[in-house]
Amino acid sequence: QLSLFGLKLNQCQFIPVITEPVVNFHMYDGPRDSNRKKLLQLVANDIQTVKGITVDLDSVDVTELNDKSMLSVFIEGEIPCVHLVNLLANYNNRRYLKIPTIKTAELSLAYYVSKSNKFFPEDNTLIIYIGKEYSKLIFLEGQKLKHIGATLDIGTKNLHTYDVYFSKILLEMENGGIPKLDNIILCGEDRSENLILSFFGTFPEANVSELKFENFDTSVITEEDAKNLALFAIPISSAVEYFDELDKTHVGINFLPKYIQEHQKFLQFGWHSYAILPLLFGATFFFTFQILSSYRELKDLDFEIERITAQQQQNQALVAEISPLEQRINSFDATQAILDSATAGSGIWNSTIVKVSDFIERRRNFWLTRLETVSSDEVKINGYSLSRSVLTEFAQYNNTALLKFINYEPLREKSAFAYTINFKLSQDTTVTK
Structure with a gap:
């Protein structure tokens, strides 16, 4: 946990690096096809025929050797390091951590050695990785992979004499058709002077050296760790190969089984989910159409409301113009009534006054x-x-x-x-x- 302190795991990518017995190698001598999917199907069929093992297309890949022959690599069974990554995700309350690909230790190491060293085309180079409990022998011819030896069940914990290595190396040279060794590159747990001297004694014509990591910035690690980078040759080589693939400068072996892809999907569907996808699409289309139709109706209603509002404002303006006229008409009617009343009254008064005046005049x-x-x-x-x-x-x-x-x-x-x-x-x- 301390080694992961400060890392944002949700922004990290984890690349499992596998070797035997999880990964298996098979020489393919069958027909070729420019279509990669068809080629992998041919390889899977050949593995089924020769070894009786059924392989999924997402668990097999191929690479070309120095003599143009084809080496197929396939995964069989579960991958323990993938399970470890999933446990780490669960420990940190996450459903999964991002796994972009799975690399093979032998091929990644061979790629890095070929990239970081220049050999003559006729040179035969042995890459020997010594672990604590196992060792790997990888042979190059020139800059290309020639042969991968069987995993040796000897390492620093159970090694008593270097002679065991030499006998295994000679056996694998015979199996791979390798007449001599021009270069021997050491990496892993044991790169001691005694080991180097022993190789000089057995292969006096070979150039024996430790794998170097000269193009790396080691300023942030201790001097002792910088000297021991060869201990981490396999993870470093896998990272270099992965980044070169991202830069489109190299095409290597990559696996990503379907169950890992499904586990990393944001939405996971079963067969029944795919069955209802047409219904979901139809429902989405229906509701979208209804929403758009309703939106159009609302737009029409808004336009009608604006029209009626404008008409109402015009009517109010007309009412405002009519009101003074109506008041004047009402005033005229009242005035007319008053005048009519006054006219009628004046007639009565006039008649009365005339008659009274007439009486006074006579008397x-x-x-x-x-x-x-x-x-x-x-x-x-x-x-x-x-x-x-x-x-x-x-x-x-x-x-x-x-x-x-x-x-x-x-x-x-x-x-x-x-x-x-x-x-x-x-x-x-x-x-x-």
Whole structure:
């Protein structure tokens, strides 16, 4: 856990590096095909025929050797290091960690040695990786892979004499048709001086050296770790090969079994999920169509609302223009009613005054000093008369007249009477005498 401190695992990529017995090698001598998928199918069929092993196409790959022959590489069974990566993901509360590919230790190491060293075309080079419990022998001819030896079950923990290595090397040279060794490159757990001297003694014509990592920036690690980079030759070689593949400068062996691909999918589908995909598509299309139709209807309704709103504003403007005219019309009607009422009233007043004036003109001893209305149809007159009989005569002249008051008040040494008479206007109240 401490070695992963500070790493953002969700942004990391994990590349498992596998070797025997998880990975198997098979020489393919059958027909070739430029279509890679068809070629892998031919190789898988050949493996089934020769070894009786059924291989999925995503678990097999091929590479070309120096003599143009074809070496097939395939995975059989579960991959322990993939299981380890999944356990790490579970420990960190994640469903999976990104695995872009799976590399093979032997081929990645052979690629890095070929890339970092220049050999003559006729040179035979042995790459020997010594682990704690096993060792690997890889042979190059020139810059190309020639032969991969069987895994040796000897390492630093169970090695008693280097002679065991030499006998195994000679056996693999015979199996691979390798007449001599020109270069021997050591990496792994044992790169001691004793080992180098032993190889010099057995293969005096060979150039024996430790695998170098000269093009790496080692400024962030200790000097001791920098000297021991050959311990990590296989993971470093696999990383170099992977990055060169990303840069399109190399095409190597890559595996990614289908179960790993499915496990890393954001959405995982079974057969029943694929069965309902057409229904999901149809439902999506239907709801999308409905939404678009509703959107179009809403747009039409918005347009209609805008039209009606504009019309309403126009109507309100017309109402605002009509209101003053309506008020003027109402005022005119009221004025006309007042004028009509006044005209009718003036006729009655005119008739009444004419008749009273006519009575006064004929009698000469009857005067008015004040005329006022008591109500809408009743008038009160005040005045003087030289004779009481004239007052009686006026009352008879106007049959609605009512003498309300009479008092003796001499005027300029003449006998006179002050009076108050009320009479009606709404009807013809006079009688012709």
